Amino acid sequence: MRAHFSFSFLVKGIFSFSFLCLGFSAQAQQPTLIDNIVAKVGSHIILRxxxxxQHSNALSQGYQxxxxxCDILKSLVQNKLLLARAEMDSVIVEESMVTGELENRLSTFISQIGSEERLEEYFNKPMNEIRSDxxxxxxxxMTLQRMEREIAGKIAVTPKEVQTYFNSIPKDSLPYYSTEVEVGQIVKISQIGNAQKQAAREQLEEIRRRIVAGEDFAKLAMQYSQDPGSGAAGGELGMLKKTDLIPEYVAAAFKLKPGEISPVIESMYGYHIIQxxxxxxxxxxxxxxxIKPAxxxxxxxxxxxxxxxxxxLIMKDTLTFAKAAKDFSDDRSTKxxxxxITLPNSPTTYIPVDKLDPSIFFVLDTLQVGSISKPLPYRTEDxxxxLRILYLxxxxxPHQANLKDDYQKIAAAALNNKRNxxxxxxxxxxxxxxxxxxxxEFQACNLEN
Structure with missing residues (x-):
């Protein structure tokens, strides 16, 4: 059966947190190849x-x-066309949103791979180039997503359309689902005490005194800074707009003359000195x-x-888990x-057990449906x-797909089909x-059809 690749497939692949799905990492840990352009779309190019x-990634996911x-090339051409039209139609993504996602993504990648040094080794690039790419x-x-919303964001499907879509799938092609669970969490970030804050501030004040006394800012940043994105680059962030950074940082930086050092300032990330x-x-x-307080x-x-x-309170039925998560959880992605908890880009709250994080899987193995774990150690993506509690x-x-048990998934597939x-x-x-x-070489792909 011919695989159908769409614009949505490529966006989902690129947004995966897996290192094999980073849009800019195609040549990480691979032999150097002679690259060339296979297509031009306006001012945008598609490299071999x-x-x-994308072809290797699709094969690894089982697409045959x-x-x-040709299917992938057509999707890449569609993406570049969307980008070109976004420029023509002045569809803009705010730089502050890009910066926020960049910092979150970098923190996650470094946490996954272990250190900045290992990330640089993996991509064979210095940190500033990784950040730029x-x-x-x-x-x-983000521009592709915004354009997709402009085109198909208001499209919806009715229950009748969902049923029609389901009935159009041959019975022998219906997927078979393994054991799936719905898991909830309430996360509380451990609050930082005054003693820890004071210790972090004093450490940074001492570093500042050393810089003022003549030591090199960049060398001390490489040695002490706890910013995973800029520390290895001597703390340098590169040319940015005011809207790219948090207000406290911008306010302090714009009071300085070139070469001057700011006093210690506090932000949501910890304590900073700026040059x-x-x-x-x-x-x-x-x-x-x-410097982040411990x-x-x-x-x-x-x-x-x-x-x-x-x-x-939840176990006594005084409070529902959903209400407690909304009111008390510090995890913005689930509250x-x-x-x-959901898988990236999943249309449903059900998670196959083989896709669960091991730290969750082994806890759930001790829980009955409807029960809640005791507080467990947890480290956020940043x-x-x-600590968190988990709710089964x-x-x-295991079962074959049907409308009763899998309506959310089938409805999402029907909606995706309609949007495509x-x-x-x-x-x-x-x-x-x-x-x-x-x-x-690729004229035979007949991309115009």
Missing amino acids: SELEF SPQLR LRRSIKEQ LIEKRGEEFNSRHIL TGQADVALTTQQLDSIRT GNGGM GKEA KSKNP KAIAAWFEKNKDTVFVDVVQ
């Missing part, structure tokens, strides 16, 4: 390495088709040293007590979803110490508004 990376490269990739991804390198209108380049044992004990109290909401045995058709129609309507040129 990009096509081959004689036309696989990732920023460009994230901005493209202004260059300022051009609303853009500036600076370096900084970040979490003390007493603070962990207090957080444990808070979660124990919340757990008791608005009743505390339920590296903060925390439901557990589905809308995007394909948009592509057909707009493909002649941007110049598209494909090398002779």
